[in-house]
Amino acid sequence: MATSHEPDLSFSRAVQAESGVPISRCYFCQKCTAGCPVAFAMDLKPAQMIRMIQLGQKEALLSSSAIWLCVNCQTCGTRCPNDIWLAPMFDTLRHMAIEAGYAPEPTVYALHRSFLDSIKMWGRVHEVTMLMEYKLRCLANGLPLFFRDLPGEMVLGSGLLVRGKLSFIPERVKGLSQVRALYETEAEEVSP
Amino acid sequence: MRYAYYPGCTIETTAVEFGRSTDAVCEALNIELVEIEDWNCCGASSAHNLDHELSLRLPGRNVGLAQKEGLDIVAPCPACYQNVLAADLRLREDAVWRGEMERMLGFTYTGQGRTRHLLEILSEPEMLQTIRGRVKRPLTGLKVVSYYGCVLVRPPAITGWDDPEHPVRMDRVVEALGAEAVDWSYKVDCCGASLTLSRGEIVGQLTTRLGQAAREAGADVAACACGICQINLDTRQAGEDKVPAMYITELMALAFDLPVMGKLYGRHTVDPRPVLRARGLA
Numbered sequence: 001m002a003t004s005h006e007p008d009l010s011f012s013r014a015v016q017a018e019s020g021v022p023i024s025r026c027y028f029c030q031k032c033t034a035g036c037p038v039a040f041a042m043d044l045k046p047a048q049m050i051r052m053i054q055l056g057q058k059e060a061l062l063s064s065s066a067i068w069l070c071v072n073c074q075t076c077g078t079r080c081p082n083d084i085w086l087a088p089m090f091d092t093l094r095h096m097a098i099e100a101g102y103a104p105e106p107t108v109y110a111l112h113r114s115f116l117d118s119i120k121m122w123g124r125v126h127e128v129t130m131l132m133e134y135k136l137r138c139l140a141n142g143l144p145l146f147f148r149d150l151p152g153e154m155v156l157g158s159g160l161l162v163r164g165k166l167s168f169i170p171e172r173v174k175g176l177s178q179v180r181a182l183y184e185t186e187a188e189e190v191s192p
Numbered sequence: 193m194r195y196a197y198y199p200g201c202t203i204e205t206t207a208v209e210f211g212r213s214t215d216a217v218c219e220a221l222n223i224e225l226v227e228i229e230d231w232n233c234c235g236a237s238s239a240h241n242l243d244h245e246l247s248l249r250l251p252g253r254n255v256g257l258a259q260k261e262g263l264d265i266v267a268p269c270p271a272c273y274q275n276v277l278a279a280d281l282r283l284r285e286d287a288v289w290r291g292e293m294e295r296m297l298g299f300t301y302t303g304q305g306r307t308r309h310l311l312e313i314l315s316e317p318e319m320l321q322t323i324r325g326r327v328k329r330p331l332t333g334l335k336v337v338s339y340y341g342c343v344l345v346r347p348p349a350i351t352g353w354d355d356p357e358h359p360v361r362m363d364r365v366v367e368a369l370g371a372e373a374v375d376w377s378y379k380v381d382c383c384g385a386s387l388t389l390s391r392g393e394i395v396g397q398l399t400t401r402l403g404q405a406a407r408e409a410g411a412d413v414a415a416c417a418c419g420i421c422q423i424n425l426d427t428r429q430a431g432e433d434k435v436p437a438m439y440i441t442e443l444m445a446l447a448f449d450l451p452v453m454g455k456l457y458g459r460h461t462v463d464p465r466p467v468l469r470a471r472g473l474a
Contacts, residue, residue: 037381037382037398038382038384038387038394041391069387069391069394071384071386072237072240072343072385073341073342073382073385075346075380075381075382077346078346078347078356078357079357085347091241091244094241094242095242098242107389108390110390111238111389112237112242113238115236115238116239116242116243119232119233119235119239119250123232124201124231124233125201125202127205131389149392152392153389159461160206163458163459163460164208165206165208165459166206167204173230173232175253178253178296178297179232181296182249182252182296185243185246
């Protein structure tokens with residue numbers, strides 16, 4: 001267990017090893033935070049997270065909602081003067097959080113899970129059934145979460161429907177067994 | 193010119209305007225798109241979010257399927273493009289993984305054929321010349337900001353065909369159509385992508401700011417080359433003065449005077465026709 005005067009280097013080494021990202025190079029210029037489009041909504045900012053990895057603050061990082069808000073836009077890594085690619089670092093933190101049983105950001109996790117299930121089901125994403133699963137997963141997290149975005153979703157959904165931008169019939173690939181075989185290393189389901 | 197075409201899951205649904213206009217424009221430019229048979233979803237952002245290995249395996253299957261023809265792969269969706277590019281790179285560089293994939297999926301990786309984004313091939317210098325020659329109705333007076341979004345030009349080490357901070361190749365296409373390419377500071381700012389469903393309020397803030405920035409620059413429309421950029425701008429901007437988001441291929445179809453455009457305007461939430469009419473173009 002890390003103490004305030006003795007940083008736990010094993011965590012920082014593990015993140016660097018899994019992600020391949022040289023996190024120890026960071027000298028805290030904070031360009032990543034300055035350019036991040038979603039930093040305003042994050043509980044921890046990108047540069048802050050790198051510093052916390054260096055200091056071994058595993059608990060705070062893996063329980064943060066920030067790791068689930070990164071949209072992989074790659075602005076941070078493109079601008080980093082030390083060639084630190086934060087996107088794979090975020091992927092690693094999410095995997096570690098899932099494995100260690102930390103609760104993920106519920107709607108973000110529910111969407112990604114439903115998306116991957118849809119590919120496993122059809123080989124291609126089928127929006128209508130994927131969104132139904134997503135809403136059921138939100139419901140499993142409680143009524144407030146189910147209703148939170150519902151009015152906006154109804155407007156969006158009906159708008160897309162009227163404009164012929166949603167299809168009710170899924171497209172199924174012929175080599176579905178191949179696609180499903182690709183899932184054999186799949187990370188286990190967690191309950192947010 | 194022939195390409196192995198990887199259309200992606202959204203091309204017949206939420207990005208149907210992109211698909212239809214791409215088909216029509218490529219036909220007009222004698223670009224033959226041979227659809228990869230039985231392609232599957234690339235995993236988009238969900239696979240790498242939850243499972244790094246899966247995020248390379250899913251697009252890896254598509255690279256395998258495209259090997260038969262030995263053609264360059266072309267994708268209109270930047271997420272598809274980016275994922276296939278990453279899988280191709282891994283197949284090229286990691287012999288152990290390549291062997292695993294070849295065994296599992298029954299193909300032989302030849303390394304022939306590069307992965308390219310549609311905008312990359314449409315903005316080659318010779319192609320711009322062909323485009324200029326094909327324009328029937330120049331988009332004179334129309335002010336257009338080019339909106340690249342994120343993964344089209346990033347990370348530069350694997351994309352590499354345009355500047356990651358100030359890309360210009362979409363502007364060159366806009367100019368070839370006779371429109372005015374307007375400079376702005378938000379070309380490569382992200383729209384919030386897949387958060388549109390799970391954290392819609394974040395995407396609302398980002399797209400509203402993008403729309404305001406486009407207006408401040410004096411733009412009539414924002415040109416997009418990404419299905420998620422377009423639908424986020426089209427459906428998530430707030431306020432009275434929303435900027436219409438049109439695919440670059442729609443602007444091309446308009447300038448080429450192709451009949452397909454008549455069927456596509458109605459698919460937009462923010463209808464581009466009023467501003468086009470004001471410029472005498474619709």
